[in-house]
Amino acid sequence: MLGVYSACMFVDFLFPKRCINCGEFEDFLCSECKSLIKIVGFQMCPNCKRKSFCGKFCRGCAESFYFDQLILCFIYDRNTVLRKLVVNFKYKFLRDINKFFVSILVSQFLKFFRLSEDSFSKENVIVVPVPMSKQKLKVRGENHAKILAQNFAKKLNLKFCDALWRNHREDQVKLKRHDRLVNLQNSIFVKDEYAKFLAGKNIVLIDDIVTTCSTANECSKALKNSNVRLVCVLALARG
Ligand SMILES: [Zn+2]
Numbered sequence: 575m576l577g578v579y580s581a582c583m584f585v586d587f588l589f590p591k592r593c594i595n596c597g598e599f600e601d602f603l604c605s606e607c608k609s610l611i612k613i614v615g616f617q618m619c620p621n622c623k624r625k626s627f628c629g630k631f632c633r634g635c636a637e638s639f640y641f642d643q644l645i646l647c648f649i650y651d652r653n654t655v656l657r658k659l660v661v662n663f664k665y666k667f668l669r670d671i672n673k674f675f676v677s678i679l680v681s682q683f684l685k686f687f688r689l690s691e692d693s694f695s696k697e698n699v700i701v702v703p704v705p706m707s708k709q710k711l712k713v714r715g716e717n718h719a720k721i722l723a724q725n726f727a728k729k730l731n732l733k734f735c736d737a738l739w740r741n742h743r744e745d746q747v748k749l750k751r752h753d754r755l756v757n758l759q760n761s762i763f764v765k766d767e768y769a770k771f772l773a774g775k776n777i778v779l780i781d782d783i784v785t786t787c788s789t790a791n792e793c794s795k796a797l798k799n800s801n802v803r804l805v806c807v808l809a810l811a812r813g
Pocket residue numbers: 593594595596597598603604605606607608
């Protein structure tokens with residue numbers, strides 16, 4: 575029987591990797607297109623978007639937010655290469671893109687969360703994905719935030735916990751900001767069996783693309799209601 579590695583080699587031989595942006599036979603992204611993707615060098619306040627090194631709120635901006643920090647990986651503005659990567663990741667689920675995203679999530683987290691400096695013991699850090707409703711899961715097949723979160727946790731040897739669940743509501747993308755907030759109210763909960771386990775823990779909440787942060791905020795509200803100590807939202811980009 576073929577081992578996993580040789581099976582992968584065999585697949586690569588049958589279907590040589592092509593750059594999803596320009597079609598060049600090299601990798602899922604050729605080196606030239608990869609260089610077009612910009613990694614976030616400093617974070618910003620999640621509310622007013624002023625420069626804030628670790629993505630924490632500035633004075634007066636934290637009101638009505640339940641999370642403590644937002645760490646982003648990529649700059650999303652009109653960057654078509656990144657958009658293509660995300661679409662390919664969401665709808666075709668390419669193994670290589672997942673690996674690439676996870677490696678950047680890890681390096682940004684280590685840079686901006688400072689696991690070692692802030693006296694956080696790994697024991698008290700729990701990785702939680704933004705949940706997908708059952709209905710949406712049926713259509714999509716996978717919760718991509720969950721896959722990213724699992725791989726991220728594995729890479730850093732942190733605990734993973736699929737702690738949240740979500741009621742089905744209208745797709746956020748189609749709604750205006752105010753309607754999004756109303757639509758989301760009381761739609762995300764901590765699963766009963768994890769409520770005790772989460773108390774006092776530091777949560778890394780993983781999402782793929784955040785827009786207004788309203789979903790991440792609703793997740794954080796549920797987590798804080800279970801007495802978690804801190805929520806750090808870690809996402810690929812802000813759309
Ligand atoms: Zn290319």
